[in-house]
Amino acid sequence: MLSLRKFRFYGSTALGLAVALVVAACGSSSSSHHSSKHAASSTPTSTNASATSTAVKTVHSPLGTILVGPNGRTLYLWVADSMNKSNCSGACAKAWPPLTTTGKPGASGGAMSADLGTIARSGGTKQVTYKGHPLYYFIGDTAAHQVKGQGSTSFGAKWWVVAPSGAAITKAASSKSSSSGSSGGSSGGGWG
Known part of the structure; x- marks a missing residue:
């Protein structure tokens, strides 16, 4: 006991x-x-697009091979930007969060490290550039590889996904309901 x-x-x-x-x-x-x-x-809203060691990579999409951020979300350029200068701030940057970094951006896949750079944004953050184009996400892309912002004219100019060459891919994205690319009538919009 x-x-x-x-x-x-x-x-x-x-x-x-x-x-x-x-x-x-x-x-x-x-x-x-x-x-x-x-x-x-x-931290600012753009931190959703941030990483200490930001890696830009490529994926295959219906628009061709495109650049994506470290989270797999599509990256865009805005034709209203100048070389190595972002003109998207305030409400624009809320709808199109910049890809920011606290370190040196890196590349994988078909993206080239030598083509990556950074620019200073107001507030002291560093935005990632590719061949001089400031890179952005689109808030409407809620999952990896979506291209819902393709061809948008929000904030007065076109938004395009980016090819590994650094060029804007201006091909129209197919609609969500169309499964076999027969989309007649997509307008060019005058931007190219």
């Missing part, structure tokens, strides 16, 4: 110690998790 009491005492003590250790471990990791969550929420 005495040994059963000792077992219960030592067993409950060990269990209590184990619970205390687990709680302590969770407490310390949750505070670091909380601080990283706080850091992410205090």
Whole structure:
């Protein structure tokens, strides 16, 4: 009987110690998790497109081979931008978040590292460029490889997906409901 009491005492003590250790471990990791969550929420909207080591890569799409960001989301250029200068800010940058980085951008697939660069944005962030074109995501692309922004004229000029050559791909995207590319009547819009 005495040994059963000792077992219960030592067993409950060990269990209590184990619970205390687990709680302590969770407490310390949750505070670091909380601080990283706080850091992410205090940064501008474009951070959804950010990465410490940003990798631009290529994927095959119905529009051809296109550039995508590290999260697989399609990258666009805006014809209203100048070489190595973004003209998209405010509401434009909310709808078309810039691809930003805190480090040196890298490339994989058919994207070339030598063609990547950065420009300074207001607020001190660095936007990634490809062959001098500032790169953007489209807020309407909610999953990897979508091209819903292709050919958009929002904010006064055309938005195009980018080829590995750095050129704008001006081919019209097929509509969501069309599965076999027979889309007559897509207008050129005067931009090229």
